[in-house]
Amino acid sequence: MADLQDELTATAEIGELDELASPTEEAPEPPADDTLARARALLTIHPVADGYCGLPATLRTLPWYDLELGDSSVDTDLPRLRDGGVGALLWTLRALPGTAHAEHPVTAVLEHLDLSRQVVADHPEGLRLARSASESCDARDYGRIAVLLGPAPAAAIGDSLATLRALHTLGLRVLSLTGTSWATEAGLTRFGDEVVREMNRIGVLADLTGASVRTARRVLALTKAPVILTHSGAHALNSHPDNVPDDLLADLGAAKGVCLVPCSAERTGPELGHVADHLDHVRRVAGPESVGLSGGYDTGAVHPDGLADVSRYPHLIAELIGRGWPDSDLAQLTWGNVQRVLRETEFAARAAALRRPPSTARIELLDT
Template structure:
């Protein structure tokens, strides 16, 4: 080998070794930060996978060895997960049918999962519970309900779900409810039914504030977002959405909304789904980091979080194939010059702050009575719904009864005179 070739080869080796050293240093720093601050992920659909594959029979599955999902216990531990919002999701085709029952079964599943693996999971109700679980080396487990159709337009159901541990509600999923429009309206593929929120929908927001339940806007229209931001006394969340400017998908958050979330002191938790990262079937870890950078540049590091959407997505970025890979994303943020403070905010401090603010609003409204006024019956009247408790709807029944009696009387008369 000629001297010049030897020198060039030596430089290549030197640069390669330097790159490896830097990579190790950034990962080490990322892992240190993750040991000091819990990584809180806003959305994981493992419970729905367990419904699809095992019909919720978790005694038939071992989460230590399950290999067909993005999430299992070894992957969670390798990913240094500190807290997870598990999605109690049921599809839109349950609306006006059995959505409440199916959602309650998903809530039950999450509780049973925590009870089956107490050495790994600890159920959490409050921001402090998250920190307590983290300090005891457990994964704080919380519940988010994945669509307003799960309420069956009932504030009583909302309150019961809160009592069962639900700490956020996605106002819609991919269907309009009788009181809110979903994100597909903004694509033009579905008509708007409420121009955002109906009057009852606005009352849902107030009741969520009173309860201390976080409002998730990830699947709503921009009209709903703006109306909620005008109404809510508490910060809001986007549990799994990315930046619209980098991928103009209607599930993502436009810059003007990012700025409003900043004023609201809320949080946008970045989704890893390729279609929301690059608007294509392929994406990389670096592409996801671009969304973190963009949101930081537009509105600051204090509104950013992680919302991977694992086990609810069909395509994942190269380098983020499952939950275990998340430390590599944190290391990428470190490599890009994020300060320790900024990384810690994105990891979990932002969500803890939001949750504490929601709890503060709840406490400040402690003297307010629960909203007892039901949604107007004509807004939810369906063949599977009764009208018990609706005085105006019940008033229809005497007329129907009278018509029936007249019909029977006429039939009897003609029979008698025939």
């Protein structure tokens, strides 16, 4: 087992990091000026929960791969995940453009779910499928990397709440609310409202990346659970259409949602420092409880210099240490905020399940 896996068995709540990092004979504290060593030490306790990984879609295009020993055909393999201090991954179930079933999202998501389960089963010493925050923590404590399934495109439910429930049963935990007739530039339709309510009831997180401002505001007003943006930067720094304006970031922070800033040259900028700039901005506007990390690896995206693959997360954390981020904020950024959102979504689902039965709403009855 790799060193990082052994070290991940240590657990701590946010705020305990200073105590755990105090010098001992076995593990002396790194020098104060050695920010990379400090970053690696922090990640052994609070590993990265990476909010957007495209590995399943990439693996479907390869005739052969070896994630255990490492594979140059992908950005994400077990040696680099361990080197990068990654403890959890959200695997996007979106098909790559131009590939088989790219125009058939329901089929694509089902095939991605099937492949994801097989990949995890083939790597039991490195990966563990997780359906909840507690299962993510269990995976971390046993030195495994938790794999959560989602986001999937909203089109994958086929305008059917029964299909949404079926996908949840198969493991789906995040749905992106864009690209459908019920989540548009004009906002949510009546059926869209019902989709959000049903997501709350069963425990599926709403991903607002790419959603219109009107859709995002309606979701924030309606949802009883937190929301996330799985790969969005700050619009004030980069005008990419998936990035978030400051007023919406402030609303997200007030609702205790999380914006996961991507390692994407297109969305954040061509240098590692640009990603750090976006993290600084989101933290300042939305608050330290509302910022997280999203690699965007194996999605076909171009990555900033210094962040070529998942092994480079310690260098990003070292940059933030150099900018004065306290350990408590870094612990929330890497692990705590994503875990909190997962837990609160589960709590909201338990409460909602007591109040309402499965919805039988149909789009042709509500949106005509």
